Amino acid sequence: MKNKIITVSHPLVQHKLTILRDKSTTPANFRKVLEELSILLTYEVTRDLPLSTKKISTPICDITAPTLAEENLILISILRAGNGILDGMLKIFPTAKVGHIGLYRDPETLEAKEYYFKIPKESKNQDMIVLDPMLATGHTAVAAISKLKENKPKSLKFVCILASPEGVEVINKSHPDVTIYTASIDEGLNEHAYIVPGLGDAGDRIYGTT
Numbered sequence: 001m002k003n004k005i006i007t008v009s010h011p012l013v014q015h016k017l018t019i020l021r022d023k024s025t026t027p028a029n030f031r032k033v034l035e036e037l038s039i040l041l042t043y044e045v046t047r048d049l050p051l052s053t054k055k056i057s058t059p060i061c062d063i064t065a066p067t068l069a070e071e072n073l074i075l076i077s078i079l080r081a082g083n084g085i086l087d088g089m090l091k092i093f094p095t096a097k098v099g100h101i102g103l104y105r106d107p108e109t110l111e112a113k114e115y116y117f118k119i120p121k122e123s124k125n126q127d128m129i130v131l132d133p134m135l136a137t138g139h140t141a142v143a144a145i146s147k148l149k150e151n152k153p154k155s156l157k158f159v160c161i162l163a164s165p166e167g168v169e170v171i172n173k174s175h176p177d178v179t180i181y182t183a184s185i186d187e188g189l190n191e192h193a194y195i196v197p198g199l200g201d202a203g204d205r206i207y208g209t210t
């Protein structure tokens with residue numbers, strides 16, 4: 001099995017991605033545009049949510065109208081940059097529950113080390129969406145997904161703004177069942193494991209910590 005990869009090519013997504021890539025974009029504008037882009041990605045990521053119906057009355061008449069069958073998605077933010085996507089997703093999916101995973105990249109080995117893990121109690125058999133703007137080496141994503149799978153979610157999706165071909169391959173090897181959503185698959189990684197052309201360090205760009 002190979003991962004399903006959905007690259008969202010909508011013009012608004014691509015336009016906003018260019019703003020994020022531009023190094024002259026201020027942290028304030030970066031956060032705003034990242035939030036908008038995340039809302040647009042959510043539209044794709046939630047496309048397969050099941051609908052049911054309910055009876056309502058419009059000002060004109062009674063109808064049976066579509067409504068989400070369940071509203072209990074679990075969003076998992078990989079700290080700290082995942083929070084930049086989380087804010088936008090929560091805007092249009094306010095009933096989602098939220099978990100956080102803290103992982104840092106060991107600068108020597110580039111392996112992911114966990115320092116924080118807190119997810120909603122009832123996560124068994126729920127749909128989980130993992131958020132991290134940058135799918136670079138894929139080690140962090142694989143570590144996060146492996147840990148989350150111990151909680152037996154019903155489904156698991158991974159949402160990023162940029163992916164590298166290397167990162168996609170690494171997830172594919174360990175977790176071929178996970179669908180990846182991204183705004184772009186870039187050229188590759190440089191010697192510091194940054195995505196090229198990328199947008200730099202997402203956390204630094206969001207929080208102005210450069």
Ligand code: URA
Nearest residue numbers: 136194195200201202
């Ligand atoms: N993490 C980032 O924030 N940027 C990259 O390019 C790679 C990993």
